[in-house]
Amino acid sequence: AQSVSQHNHHVILSEAASLELGCNYSYGGTVNLFWYVQYPGQHLQLLLKYFSGDPLVKGIKGFEAEFIKSKFSFNLRKPSVQWSDTAEYFCAVNADSGTYKYIFGTGTRLKVLA
Amino acid sequence: NAGVMQNPRHLVRRRGQEARLRCSPVKGHSHVYWYRQLPEEGLKFMVYLQKENIIDESGMPKERFSAEFPKEGPSILRIQQVVRGDSAAYFCASLESTTDTQYFGPGTRLTVL
Numbered sequence: 001a002q003s004v005s006q007h008n009h010h011v012i013l014s015e016a017a018s019l020e021l022g023c024n025y026s027y028g029g030t031v032n033l034f035w036y037v038q039y040p041g042q043h044l045q046l047l048l049k050y051f052s053g054d055p056l057v058k059g060i061k062g063f064e065a066e067f068i069k070s071k072f073s074f075n076l077r078k079p080s081v082q083w084s085d086t087a088e089y090f091c092a093v094n095a096d097s098g099t100y101k102y103i104f105g106t107g108t109r110l111k112v113l114a
Numbered sequence: 115n116a117g118v119m120q121n122p123r124h125l126v127r128r129r130g131q132e133a134r135l136r137c138s139p140v141k142g143h144s145h146v147y148w149y150r151q152l153p154e155e156g157l158k159f160m161v162y163l164q165k166e167n168i169i170d171e172s173g174m175p176k177e178r179f180s181a182e183f184p185k186e187g188p189s190i191l192r193i194q195q196v197v198r199g200d201s202a203a204y205f206c207a208s209l210e211s212t213t214d215t216q217y218f219g220p221g222t223r224l225t226v227l
Contacts, residue, residue, distance in 0.1 A: 004156075032214060043118075044157075044205070044218040051214070090156060094214070100170045102147070102216065106156040 023091035137206030
């Protein structure tokens with residue numbers, strides 16, 4: 001069965017610090033990968049996604065993620081965080097095999113200190 | 115993704131009552147997902163629907179829960195005889211088929227007293 005692990009449940013950073021949030025999945029086949037963000041009081045929004053091609057994906061608000069197939073990872077990065085990046089971040093996987101299920105990780109709560 | 119509407123945003127029910135959650139997808143989208151989010155947990159897939167058709171309901175509890183997406187009108191997630199353990203945030207997502215991207219609604223927070 002597919003699963004998604006986000007190892008960091010809570011992360012606290014100061015503004016301008018660099019960010020990397022881990023995401024690992026378990027599925028041997030082709031996958032589609034997503035990062036969603038949920039700002040306080042708001043609904044989930046898509047940050048970026050990977051289907052195929054360049055494994056380094058750039059998303060909105062300066063975020064990027066790198067798909068490393070050999071490590072089953074899709075880590076999210078941002079070189080310099082801002083206070084407004086305080087939110088919860090979810091990694092999600094969809095097996096590209098006709099299944100319709102999207103499996104979400106448990107989320108990482110990021111707090112950026114001004 | 116502001117096009118995905120869910121109502122009500124907050125719903126309070128007593129044990130044994132019925133809860134009806136509604137989701138209107140982005141205009142033109144004909145696929146809807148329902149997820150449940152418990153405190154400190156991620157989103158758990160419940161059901162995937164196409165208009166007038168349930169595609170995958172493997173995440174739905176076997177009893178008391180049902181979902182539909184009629185030809186006209188919103189998708190409905192129905193929980194009969196609610197129990198305290200049903201208290202959670204329920205999110206609906208509308209699928210843009212051409213890009214395989216889900217757009218989420220604001221969620222309905224169900225509280226069972």
